[in-house]
Amino acid sequence: MKIAAKKASLPRPISAQGFKPVAYFCGIVLLATATMMAFPMLADLYFGNEDWKAFAFAGVLTFIPGMSLVYFTKGSLKAGLGLRQAFLLTPLSWLAVSIFSAIPFYLSDYGIVRGSLADSFFEAVSGITTTGATVISGLNAAPPGMLLWRALLQWMGGIGIIATAIAILPALGIGGMQLFRTESSDRSEKAMPRVRQIAATLGKTYLGLTVLAVLVYWATGMRIFDAIAHAMTSIATGGYSTSDASFGQWESNGIQWFATLFMLSGTIPFVLYVRFIAGDRRAFLDRQIRTLAVFLAVTITLIAGWLFSSGTYALEPAFRHAAFNVVSVVTTTGYATTDYTLWGNALVGVFFGLTFVGGCTGSTSGGIKIFRFEVLAIMLKAHFMRLIYPRGVFPRYYGDRKLDDDVVGSVVAFFAVFFLAYSALTVGLMGFGLDFLTSASGAATAVANVGPGLGDTIGPAGNFGSLPDGAKWLLSLGMLLGRLELFTVLILFVPRFWRG
Amino acid sequence: MKIAAKKASLPRPISAQGFKPVAYFCGIVLLATATMMAFPMLADLYFGNEDWKAFAFAGVLTFIPGMSLVYFTKGSLKAGLGLRQAFLLTPLSWLAVSIFSAIPFYLSDYGIVRGSLADSFFEAVSGITTTGATVISGLNAAPPGMLLWRALLQWMGGIGIIATAIAILPALGIGGMQLFRTESSDRSEKAMPRVRQIAATLGKTYLGLTVLAVLVYWATGMRIFDAIAHAMTSIATGGYSTSDASFGQWESNGIQWFATLFMLSGTIPFVLYVRFIAGDRRAFLDRQIRTLAVFLAVTITLIAGWLFSSGTYALEPAFRHAAFNVVSVVTTTGYATTDYTLWGNALVGVFFGLTFVGGCTGSTSGGIKIFRFEVLAIMLKAHFMRLIYPRGVFPRYYGDRKLDDDVVGSVVAFFAVFFLAYSALTVGLMGFGLDFLTSASGAATAVANVGPGLGDTIGPAGNFGSLPDGAKWLLSLGMLLGRLELFTVLILFVPRFWRG
Numbered sequence A, B: 001m002k003i004a005a006k007k008a009s010l011p012r013p014i015s016a017q018g019f020k021p022v023a024y025f026c027g028i029v030l031l032a033t034a035t036m037m038a039f040p041m042l043a044d045l046y047f048g049n050e051d052w053k054a055f056a057f058a059g060v061l062t063f064i065p066g067m068s069l070v071y072f073t074k075g076s077l078k079a080g081l082g083l084r085q086a087f088l089l090t091p092l093s094w095l096a097v098s099i100f101s102a103i104p105f106y107l108s109d110y111g112i113v114r115g116s117l118a119d120s121f122f123e124a125v126s127g128i129t130t131t132g133a134t135v136i137s138g139l140n141a142a143p144p145g146m147l148l149w150r151a152l153l154q155w156m157g158g159i160g161i162i163a164t165a166i167a168i169l170p171a172l173g174i175g176g177m178q179l180f181r182t183e184s185s186d187r188s189e190k191a192m193p194r195v196r197q198i199a200a201t202l203g204k205t206y207l208g209l210t211v212l213a214v215l216v217y218w219a220t221g222m223r224i225f226d227a228i229a230h231a232m233t234s235i236a237t238g239g240y241s242t243s244d245a246s247f248g249q250w251e252s253n254g255i256q257w258f259a260t261l262f263m264l265s266g267t268i269p270f271v272l273y274v275r276f277i278a279g280d281r282r283a284f285l286d287r288q289i290r291t292l293a294v295f296l297a298v299t300i301t302l303i304a305g306w307l308f309s310s311g312t313y314a315l316e317p318a319f320r321h322a323a324f325n326v327v328s329v330v331t332t333t334g335y336a337t338t339d340y341t342l343w344g345n346a347l348v349g350v351f352f353g354l355t356f357v358g359g360c361t362g363s364t365s366g367g368i369k370i371f372r373f374e375v376l377a378i379m380l381k382a383h384f385m386r387l388i389y390p391r392g393v394f395p396r397y398y399g400d401r402k403l404d405d406d407v408v409g410s411v412v413a414f415f416a417v418f419f420l421a422y423s424a425l426t427v428g429l430m431g432f433g434l435d436f437l438t439s440a441s442g443a444a445t446a447v448a449n450v451g452p453g454l455g456d457t458i459g460p461a462g463n464f465g466s467l468p469d470g471a472k473w474l475l476s477l478g479m480l481l482g483r484l485e486l487f488t489v490l491i492l493f494v495p496r497f498w499r500g
Ligand SMILES: [K+]
Pocket: A130, A131, A132, A237, A238, A239, A332, A333, A334, A449, A450, A451
C-alpha cells in the first residue's frame, strides 16, 4: 500500500469512493480475525469444551462482513492510499477487529463475560491493544479456548502495532514518528520488493521469538498450553496470563528471569532485528536501547537494593522481583510475580511513574516511549542553554540526526495530548465513583497499554471486573487511543479533516 | 535596575564582584522584612500578648544582616544587572525572606510551630509564596501577631511576585513570559521615569484594592482585625485565614460573594489596572481575562447545576459555594467555604484538575496560568492542521502577536518542567509514606501555590501539621519552585550557568 502524501496535502474531502480502500483493508483484517478464531475453537474441541460453538459462530459472523467488504471493494487498494485514507484506515481497522473479536466472549459459556457488551468489548480491546487488563477472575478454571483467544488477540495486536508503527505512523508525521522514516517507509514502486522482504523478515522474527519462548517456558516448567499462551503474550508485551497469579504461579528453573528477557525482546524496535539479520552486528547498539538499558539498570538496582536492605527479600529474589516487575511495567507487558503495591507507598509512586514510560518505538510496547523522553530532554537542554545565552543558537541533534522543529513539535504535542487524555480519563473514571488511585492508575494503565493499575481493586492482585460498565467503556476507549498514538483517533474529530 | 541582556549573552562567569548587586538587593529586601515585623509586634503588644517578643527579636535578627549587606555593597546595583545576576537575584532574595520571616514562628510562644525548623520554614514559605497551606490548627485561638504576620507575608509576597513577573521574568525569557515584554520591561534610561510612575500606580492599586476589601469585609460582618487579615490574603490570592473553617466562618450579608470578587481582582494582570487608570477603558477586555471568564463561567455553572440538581444545596448556596470554591482554587487563593471534597469523587477529580490551572500572569496567582493553556491550544491546533495539510504553513498568533518558536518552546518547556517537578515531588512525598491522594494533591497544591490539597489529611478541612518533617521540607521547596516559575531556581543547578 502506498501513502501519497503529496496528493493528500491538497484540500480534498473524502468521497464515498475514497472509503473503498479503507473498507477493503478492514475486510482483509476481519478475514484474518475470523481465521484466527479457528484456533481457540480447535482447542476447545480438543479439550472437549462446549465453548467451541462460541468461536465457530463468531467466526462465521466475522467472516461474512469481512468477505463482503473485500468482495465489493476488490482492487481499490492498488491505487495507493491518500493521507486522509491512511488516517482513517488505522482507527477503523483496529475498531473493526475489536468489535468482532469481542463476539466469542459475548457468546461464551463462561459466566463472567457472557452476555455483557461492556465486559466482552473491554476484554477484546485489552487483548488486541496488548494492554492485558482483564475483567476475568478465575482464569485457572477458564475454558482453554478463551485463554488461547486472549493470547492470540495480543499476539495479533503485537505484530499489528509493529506494522502500523513501521508502515503508517511515520508517514503520518505523528508524535515524532517521522524520526523513524526509513527505507521501510519508502513506498515507491522500486522499493516494494525490498519492503516485502523486510515484512517477511519481520514476520519470521516475530514467529521465531515466540517459538523460542514456547520452548523455554515449556522446558522450565510450564505445561505446553500455558507455555504457548505466555510466549505469545510475552513477545507481544501483552500481559494476559492463564493464571490469576500471573507469573507468581511459576517460579521454577529461572522461568521468571527468562520471562524478563522475553518481555525485553518484545520492546526492541523490530527493524533492528531485521538489520541484525541482514548482517549489521551493531544493530542493537541503537540509541533508544542504550537509554532504556541504563534506565532499567538504575531503576532495578535501586528497587532491588531497597527490597534487600529492608529485609523484604533475600538477594536473588530481590533482584528477580525488581527486574521482572520493573521490566513488566516499563515494557508495558503487565505481568506480575507478586503484588508489588505491598512494597510500600514509595514504590507505589515509582510504579505509577513507570506506567507512563513505555519501551522503544516500533516494538510491541505502548506508553510514551523512550525516544520521546530523549527528544524532550534534548529540547529542555537546548532551552536551558538558550536561557543562559539568549543570543546563542543551539541546534538539537538526536544521535546524528538534526531534530527539526517539526519533530520536536510533534513530540511535544504528543506529550500534551497524552496527558490531556489521561487527565480527562481520570476525571471521567472518578465521575463513575471510583477513588482517586483507581481512577488515576486505571487511566494511566489504559492509555499506556500496561495492564494492571494500582490499589486494591485494579492492582496487580486484582482485576477490572468489578468496575461499573461506564468505566469499562471509558477504559476501552483509552486503550484504543493510547495504542493508536492518540492522533490517528483524535484527528477524526477535527471538522477540518472531513471538510478537506 | 537595568538588565543588560546584551552583555550577559557573552560567556562571563560570575565573579565575587558580580554577587555584590545581588547581595545589595537581598539586603534591601531583608530590611523591608524586618520593618514589616513591627506590625505583628505592635498587634501583640496592643492585645497584650507576650508573643511580641518573638517579633521584636526576629526583627533585630533580620535587620542586622540586612543592614550589613546593604552597607557593604552600597551603590553596586546602580550599574545594572547582568542576565546571570538577574537569574541569581530572584531565588536568592525569595529564599532570604523565607528564612528570616520564619524566625518569628520559631521563636513564638505558640506551641505548634515553636522550636520546629520544618514547621516554621514551611509556614513562612507558604506565606511569602502566597500558597496558604498551613501547619497550624486552632487558628481561632492563635496569637494576633502571628495571624497578622501570616497575612502580611502573603501580602508582601503578592506584590513581590507582581514586581518579579513584570520587571524580571519577561527579560529572562522564562516560560513564555517574553510575550509580556512591554514598555514596563523597557529598562533604558529614557524609560525610567515612566517605569517609576508605573511602579507607583501598581503600588497604589494594590493598596487601594486591599483597603477596599478591608472596608467591605468589615461592613459585611467581620471584626476589623479579621477584615484586615482577609483583605490582605484575598488580594494576594494567598488564602491564609484567621479561622480553621476559613470563609466557612463567615456567611453574612453576601460576604462570600464579595470575597469571590476580591479573589478575582487579585488574579487580574496588574498592568491592566495601570492601563485602565491611564484611561484605557477597554483594558480589562484582555485576552487572558476573557478566556478565564469563559472557563470560570462554564465550570461554575456545571458544578452549581450538579450541586443543585443532586439536592446538595438550594439554588443560591449551590452557585455561591461553586463560585467561591472554584474561584478560590483557580485563582490559587485556597480559601474554602465548605469541605468540597465531600461533594463526591467526581468533584474531587475536577478540583484536582483545577489546582493546576492558575489565574492570569502578572497577577498574584500561581499555577500554570491561563495564557500558557492558550498558547498550548494554539500550538495543538496548528499541529492538527499540519497533520491534515503536511505542506501547509500555519503561522500561530496570540491575539495580534505572532507566536514565534521561542515563545512556544518556552511555554512547552514550562509545562514539561512543571509536570516533572510535580511528579518528582509526588513520588518524594510517597517516599515519606504518604498515601497517593495526599502526595499527588500535596505536590500539585504546593507547586501551583494553591494551598489546600485533597483527602482527609491536607484537604480543605485539614492542615499540613501532621505530615513528617521531610515532607514539609519537600513541599516548601515545591512552593518556592512554583512561585518562581521553576526556571529561575532550576537554572542554578545547570553547571554551565556557573562556568559562563
Ligand atoms: K500490556
